[in-house]
Amino acid sequence: xxxxxxxxxxxxxxxxxxxxxxxxxxxxxxxxxxxxxxxxxxxxxxxxxxxxxxxxxxxxxxxxxxxxxxxxxxxxxxxxxxxxxxxxxxxxxxxxxxxxxxxxxxxxxxxxxxxxxxxxxxxxxxxxxxxxxxxxxxxxxxxxxxxxxxxxxxxxxxxxxxxxxxxxxxxxxxxxxxxxxxxxxxxxxxxxxxxxxxxxxxxxxxxxxxxxxxxxxxxxxxxxxxxxxxxxxxxxxxxxxxxxxxxxxxxxxxxxxxxxxxxxxxxxxxxxxxxxxxxxxxxxxxxxxxxxxxxxxxxxxxxxxxxxxxxxxxxxxxxxxxxxxxxxxxxxxxxxxxxxxxxxxxxxxxxxxxxxxxxxxxxxxxxxxxxxxxxxxxxxxxxxxxxxxxxxxxxxxxxxxxxxxxxxxxxxxxxxxxxxxxxxxxxxxxxxxxxxxxxxxxxxxxxxxxxxxxxxxxxxxxxxxxxxxxxxxxxxxxxxxxxxxxxxxxxxxxxxxxxxxxxxxxxxxxxxxxxxxxxxxxxxxxxxxxxxxxxxxxxxxxxxxxxxxxx
Numbered sequence: 001x002x003x004x005x006x007x008x009x010x011x012x013x014x015x016x017x018x019x020x021x022x023x024x025x026x027x028x029x030x031x032x033x034x035x036x037x038x039x040x041x042x043x044x045x046x047x048x049x050x051x052x053x054x055x056x057x058x059x060x061x062x063x064x065x066x067x068x069x070x071x072x073x074x075x076x077x078x079x080x081x082x083x084x085x086x087x088x089x090x091x092x093x094x095x096x097x098x099x100x101x102x103x104x105x106x107x108x109x110x111x112x113x114x115x116x117x118x119x120x121x122x123x124x125x126x127x128x129x130x131x132x133x134x135x136x137x138x139x140x141x142x143x144x145x146x147x148x149x150x151x152x153x154x155x156x157x158x159x160x161x162x163x164x165x166x167x168x169x170x171x172x173x174x175x176x177x178x179x180x181x182x183x184x185x186x187x188x189x190x191x192x193x194x195x196x197x198x199x200x201x202x203x204x205x206x207x208x209x210x211x212x213x214x215x216x217x218x219x220x221x222x223x224x225x226x227x228x229x230x231x232x233x234x235x236x237x238x239x240x241x242x243x244x245x246x247x248x249x250x251x252x253x254x255x256x257x258x259x260x261x262x263x264x265x266x267x268x269x270x271x272x273x274x275x276x277x278x279x280x281x282x283x284x285x286x287x288x289x290x291x292x293x294x295x296x297x298x299x300x301x302x303x304x305x306x307x308x309x310x311x312x313x314x315x316x317x318x319x320x321x322x323x324x325x326x327x328x329x330x331x332x333x334x335x336x337x338x339x340x341x342x343x344x345x346x347x348x349x350x351x352x353x354x355x356x357x358x359x360x361x362x363x364x365x366x367x368x369x370x371x372x373x374x375x376x377x378x379x380x381x382x383x384x385x386x387x388x389x390x391x392x393x394x395x396x397x398x399x400x401x402x403x404x405x406x407x408x409x410x411x412x413x414x415x416x417x418x419x420x421x422x423x424x425x426x427x428x429x430x431x432x433x434x435x436x437x438x439x440x441x442x443x444x445x446x447x448x449x450x451x452x453x454x455x456x457x458x459x460x461x462x463x464x465x466x467x468x469x470x471x472x473x474x475x476x477x478x479x480x481x482x483x484x485x486x487x488x489x490x491x492x493x494x495x496x497x498x499x500x501x502x503x504x505x506x507x508x509x510x511x512x513x514x515x516x517x518x519x520x521x522x523x524x525x526x527x528x529x530x531x532x533x534x535x536x537x538x539x540x541x542x543x544x545x546x547x548x549x550x551x
Contacts, residue, residue, distance in 0.1 A: 043268050045343025046294035052226065053094040054187050056284040057086065059133075060100060060233065060255040061276035063141070064107025064120050065496065066127075066368055066432065068279075074353075075425070076279035079127045080362035081354040085281060086131060091315050094285065095184040098132050101255045101274060102139030102195060102233040105146060107496070116375075121145035123371050125154040130364050134182045135160045137193035137232040139255070143202045148175065162193030162231070164217035165207040175204055178217035181225065190221040190292070192249075194232030194242060210238050211245050218248045227345075228292045229253055243269050250345065251284070251296045263298035263349040270298035270347055277496055280351045287346045296345040303337045305348040375431040379442035380449075392445015394471040396462040402474075403463075406512040413510045415461035428455060436492035439465040461492075 059082070067078030090096055105121035121142070128136065138151055138161055146154075155161050155176070164178035182189045192214060197206035207213040218228060227250045230242055236257025243252045244267040252266070256273045263272045263284075274282040285308045286296060299305065310330050317323040383392075400407040410416055418437040422428040429450040431442070438455065439462040440446025446469075447458045464470050466488055467481035482488075486503040493501040 043295060043297060043344070046290040048343045049288070049290060051338075051341065052187060052288045054184070054189070054227065054286050054288065055089055055092065055094045055096050056189075056229070056251075056253070056286060057089065057096060057098040058101065058253045058272060058274045058282040058284065059098075059278060060102060060104070060274040061139075062100075062104040062124065062278035063276065063496065064105060064124065064145070065278045066120075066124070066371070068354075074279060076353045076355050077277060078354060079131060079278075079364045079368065080360075081358035082278070082281065083131050083362040083364050084358045084360055085352065085354060089283065092285075092312060093315070095187050096132075097182050097184055097189050098134050099191065099229065099231050099253055100128060100133050100136040101231055101253060102137045103141045103255060104128065104136070104139070104278075106141040106144050116378075117145050118147075118150065119371070119374070121150060122154075123367065125150070125159060126157075127364050127367060129154070129157065129159045130367070133159065135162050135180055135191045135193065135231065137162055137195055138166075138176070139233040140196050140198045143198050143204065148203050151176075162191055163195040164192055164213040165210055165232075165234075166195050166198065166204045167207055169203050169205050178213070179221050181221065187227070187288075188225045190218075190225045190228040192217040192221075192228070192230050194230055194234050194239075194254075196233045196235060196238075210234065211241050214242045214246045218246060225292045226288055227251070227286070227296070239271070240266065243267050243271055248293055249295070250292050251298075251347070253282075253284075263347070265298065268295040270296040270349075272298065272347075272349055275351060278354070280353050283350045283352050284347045285350075287341060289341045290343045290345050294343070294345050296347045298347045298349055301337070301340060301344070301346045303333065303340060304346040307333045307337060308348040372431050375442075376448065379431060382442050382444060383440075383446050383448045385444040392471050393440040393443070393447075393458075393464050393469045394473065395439065395457055395464070396460075397457070399463045399470070403512075405515060406463075409513050410463070410510075415465075415510055418461050419455055419459035436497070437461070439463075440469065443469070445469050445471065 065077055067080060068075040086096070086098065105124050106117065107120060125146070136159060142151060151161060160180055161176040162178065162180050163174065163176045166175050167173065168175050176193065179190060179192045182191060194210065194214060198204045214230065221228060228248055230239075230246070230249050230252045231254075232239075233255040234242065239252060239254050239257065243249065249269050252269055252271045254271070254273055256276060260275050261271075261273055263270060265271070270284075272282055272284055274280065284298075287304055307330065310326060310333065314323060314326050314330065317326065396407060396410070419428060422430070422433055422437050427433050428437075431450075434450055435441045437460075438447075438458045439460065440458055441450075442448060447454055463481075466484050470479050470481060473479040473481070484507075489501070489503060489506065492498070493506070
């Protein structure tokens with residue numbers, strides 16, 4: 001009897017499980033795919049040679065930036081700070097090789113005039129030579145800034161340029177050496193320049209096969225080099241192909257691709273990128289324990305990164321007991337690292353911000369100050385060239401006579417306070433910055449003197465900064481307000497100074513209200529504060545504006 005009960009119980013449990021498994025409200029999950037190991041295994045050691053150190057300093061995509069001012073989101077960068085950083089790196093004792101991956105000269109087509117473009121580009125090429133750039137791989141925007149003639153002039157002045165991928169449109173020959181060798185304190189570093197395809201009409205064409213051009217450039221280098229570096233501004237997919245398919249490379253140093261990536265390994269080669277706008281410098285402190293063909297491992301050995309940290313600290317200490325204690329730690333760590341690093345090339349890479357901690361005297365500052373003086377002189381000449389239809393700008397002091405409601409709303413916007421961000425940093429007289437924080441600077445019929453009284457009159461992004469010069473309006477028919485488009489804003493809200501700019505959302509913050517109808521009762525300053533009923537009317541007006549714009 002008990003055996004029958006047990007059998008019945010087992011059948012019941014089985015049936016219950018079957019019912020649960022057939023529940024129509026439950027969806028069976030598919031089997032998970034097998035786990036794929038994405039960790040790159042360390043490269044087997046190569047030939048063992050006596051350990052040497054070298055520091056590679058990488059810049060790229062400086063894009064015309066000379067120094068930080070009050071407008072960037074992160075006020076980093078500038079050639080004076082770079083000069084001071086390089087001096088500090090020299091003090092660490094390792095040979096220093098400075099490389100630039102190109103796209104250095106053009107600030108932006110929307111933010112610079114043709115003549116000013118060449119002047120700025122020529123200055124940056126001069127500054128690159130002054131701070132000791134060893135090799136530059138020019139980019140397509142560099143050709144737009146100064147042309148092939150300007151780059152050739154810089155080369156003749158002593159700046160070494162390399163590009164295996166740019167050929168003369170007329171002859172098919174390389175316009176710059178495909179590869180060069182930098183010698184520093186007994187070390188020899190081969191550099192292969194890899195430039196992105198140029199725009200048409202520059203007298204330069206791209207090599208038909210980037211990988212083939214890179215292979216030929218590497219093969220042209222002499223034997224016995226300590227390091228072979230691919231340097232340039234290729235699109236990310238092409239940079240990847242080069243590092244995967246070209247043998248003999250030790251490292252790839254490139255401008256950022258689709259986005260800035262941390263150092264990584266590809267095909268046994270370290271791939272290092274540099275952040276744009278010259279606000280950061282990528283510093284690769286390399287320990288060479290093998291030949292160039294072994295490739296460099298980035299961030300693969302924590303012991304080397306730790307040792308680098310101690311070596312950097314040591315240079316900042318005066319001779320004494322503390323330094324002696326640190327020397328003992330360094331010796332112990334070097335002994336421990338010796339066996340692990342035998343036959344390997346290791347790199348500890350740092351993305352170093354050029355922040356205010358690097359402020360101070362710099363030799364390049366004189367050239368920048370001279371350039372600013374030229375810009376001020378140009379501004380004074382340009383303001384005399386008033387537009388034909390009027391005498392130039394009226395300023396908001398005239399606009400408020402008829403547009404008091406719009407003026408009142410404007411006073412609540414960031415545009416009205418644009419000069420204050422410069423004043424906080426003492427940059428209110430910097431011609432590099434003033435134009436986007438005032439109205440009419442260096443424009444025909446505008447202003448050029450940045451005195452306190454002038455900035456009180458012209459300061460802020462006033463009506464005419466967006467709608468054009470309106471002196472004589474409404475009496476002069478030609479002095480009519482211009483419509484505001486996205487292109488109007490991009491002259492100042494560019495990627496460098498307004499990286500989060502979104503036309504639609506930003507326009508909501510500054511759009512002018514319509515004049516109230518008689519008896520509306522809402523035409524007061526207080527009614528225009530953001531969040532008030534009047535402020536909501538501005539949002540409604542913006543929606544109407546957008547609808548009309550898209551018709």
